[in-house]
Amino acid sequence: MHNTAIFLIEFGAIILGLGILGRFAGRLRFSPIPLYLLAGLAFGEGGILPLGASEEFVAIGAEIGVILLLLMLGLEYTASDLVTNLKTHYPAGLVDCALNALPGAAAALLLGWGPVAAVVLAGVTWISSSGVIAKVLGDLGRLGNRETPVILSILVLEDLAMAVYLPIVTALLAGVSLATGSVTLAIALGAAGAVLFVAVRYGRVISRFVSSDDPEKLLLVVLGLTLLVAGLAQQLQVSAAVGAFLVGIALSGEVAEGTHTLLSPLRDLFAAVFFVFFGLHTDPASIPPVLLPALALALTTAATKIASGYWAAKRAGIGAKGRWRAGGTLVARGEFSIVIAGLAVAAGLEPELGPLATAYVLILVLLGPLTARYTEPLAQRLTRRRPLDVGASDTPQPAGTVSGPGERRSL
Structure with missing residues (x-):
């Protein structure tokens, strides 16, 4: 009875604290993710007041959180959108991957962490934060801008790549053999392909x-x-998150919309x-030693993400102003970078990887919100002596005309 009371007090305090932090972030109009991370640092190992009774339940809640994040992500897209997006925009996705994953891999190797950590850190630096970017687009009133479909296309490709990337990381962290890892990847790709086929043909x-x-x-x-x-996907070492993502893709129409409405509060919680x-599993004392590498990596990958967004927008025929806005908007990293780093932390891969990912x-x-707002005017100032491209238009479309892949994404 005493332990139950302590659990209720601790977990109730966590939820109440998160609600207050979320309201505070909302008033300041920025993402609450950094505040949630700081709260975990305060009450985890080496923090102000480490938790006791509720930590096991928090761990289960965290697993459910990852599953719901990927489920809701899958609900944002239709299978046909994903297939069309792959065919049309895969060059932009390849450039985005090369420019933003390679710095993370290189940093891990320079720090002497080995090839597995390099694959993990490459994913951390590659994937932009869909949640933060969606909020920024809404706050800045850019939903109807011509560059917005380009931004969404890159996010769609990154999300789809997760279905391939996560099983690879899971297999590598499990330390399985090359043959077993190949089987795991083949199962993941086969499952993803089968779900896409079934969703296209029998989604209704x-x-x-x-x-x-x-x-x-x-x-x-x-x-x-x-x-x-x-759970079945996890049992097959494919990744529970990928299984949830595929379920989301398989649902469509009114079911997807109704599910999105019902599960959004649970997802956020x-x-x-x-x-x-x-x-909670990151010692605050471990962050200062990796702060400079994290800052250098953040500045480097902010620049590479701007470059990849600029290139993708240019390829789509967007004018210079829109290219800079596209690049600046894509800078934010968030939920999926932490998901990837969390897999490595749970596997005990590299003690400094978790703190570096947190700081990053x-x-x-x-x-991210600052680069989204100020990259374009800053670029204008630096290039004011040279005329901007006049062949492509930057005129926003009327509100509600954003179309193409990702139009089910909640913005």
Whole structure:
């Protein structure tokens, strides 16, 4: 009874604290992710007041948070959108991967962490934060801008790449042999391909089966199906997150919209718990030694992300102003960088990787909204002696005309 009381007090205090931090971040109009990470640092190993009774429950909540993040991500897209996006925009995705993953891999090798850590850190520096970027686009009133579909296309390709990348990382961290790892990757690719095929051909049938006019029944069926598939995927060493992502893709139409509405509060709750959990397992004293490498890596990959966004927008025929806005908007890293780093921390890969990833995300989640706002005017000042491109238009489209891949994304 005493332990139950302590658990309720601790967990209740965590949720209440997260709510207050979220409201504070909302008033200042920036992402609450850094505040959640700082809260975890304050109450974790070496923090002000380490938790005791509730830590195991927080760990389970963090697992659910990752699953819901990927499920909701899958709900944002239709299978046909993903296929079209792959065919049309894969060159931009390849450039984005090369420019932003290589600095992370190089940094890990320079720090002497080895090839597995290099693959992990490459993912941390590669994937932009969909959540932060979506909020920034809305706050700046850029939903109708001509460069916005380009930004969304890159985010879609990064999200889709997660379905391939996460099984690779999971296999590497598990220390399996090359043959076993190849089988795991083949299973993941086969599952992803099968789900895309079924979703394109029979998506309406699946949605009708899951659909219900009763929100309670819809919530129970979708959540139960997601956890079941995620667990089976984890059992096959494919990654629970990938399983949840594929479930989201398979659902479409009114079912996807209804599920998104019902699960959004749960996603936000458990995602916040996930960020706290990551912070709980990072000793604050371990961050200062890696702060300079994290800052150097953040500045480097901010520049490479701006370059990749600029190139993608130029390829799409966007004018110079829109190119700079596209690049600056993509700088923020956040939830999925922490997800990737969390896998490495859980596997005990490299003690300094978790602190470096925490510092890296803290820097870029704060810097991202600033680069989104100021990259274009700063570039204008630096190039004011040279006329900007006049062949491509930067005129915003009317609100609500954003189309193409990713149009189901919540902005």
